[in-house]
């Protein structure tokens with residue numbers, strides 16, 4: 660007799676895959692139009708403008724079933740590590756969802772994102788929710804206005820697989836943290852295992868019709884970049900397996 664839990668888990672995977680496609684198809688379609696309009700721009704500028712364009716729909720994607728599961732884990736992990744005394748940098752803050760949900764747990768939250776549309780949406784959401792200890796700036800992690808050694812926590816939720824040079828970025832996060840400070844990251848580790856989704860995305864990128872240049876690496880490769888930058892990994896959880904998504908909490912060590 661077939662194990663009913665297997666049927667249930669198969670149904671769940673199909674549903675999650677379908678929900679992921681529902682995300683990918685409209686993104687890809689809007690990108691077609693976008694590509695035609697911006698075909699002469701360099702890839703980095705295209706990604707930035709693409710995120711900018713996606714800002715108005717970003718919160719609707721939160722309705723996606725697979726993402727809801729990730730959101731439950733995010734709530735659990737951020738509640739565990741954010742404390743009242745933290746000065747927090749939310750790197751790649753998007754529409755400010757993390758600030759709206761968790762700024763009440765910390766002293767201060769600084770959101771940064773390179774897409775102007777994301778920053779405007781975050782500022783609007785913070786104002787509507789009367790959040791006074793969060794602010795947002797359109798910039799990158801290398802902005803000199805961010806003070807070295809000033810943050811207790813850097814949150815990098817859904818961004819390390821999007822950046823060109825993750826080693827350079829993680830070194831910079833190290834520099835921005837106070838001694839003993841924490842990096843809280845959630846990363847799509849697309850090189851961990853080949854799935855229908857990772858192959859589909861790779862194909863779209865290869866033929867030049869996917870908006871973002873996703874980076875493919877495994878969990879081990881990500882861990883080694885983090886530990887190589889003088890962090891100690893204190894927690895690692897695989898949050899999803901198609902594509903593989905990994906939460907890592909890491910503590911800044913003295914060099």
Ligand SMILES: C[S@@+](CC[C@H](N)C(=O)[O-])C[C@H]1O[C@@H](n2cnc3c(N)ncnc32)[C@H](O)[C@@H]1O
Pocket residue numbers: 710711750751752753754756757771772773774777798799800815816817818821822
């Ligand atoms: C997948 S979204 C995650 C948003 C948010 N952290 C969350 O979990 O709701 C990635 C965000 O990173 C931003 N982003 C991508 N590359 C970036 C870069 N190099 N510098 C700053 N922001 C970047 C995008 O504009 C987008 O808002």
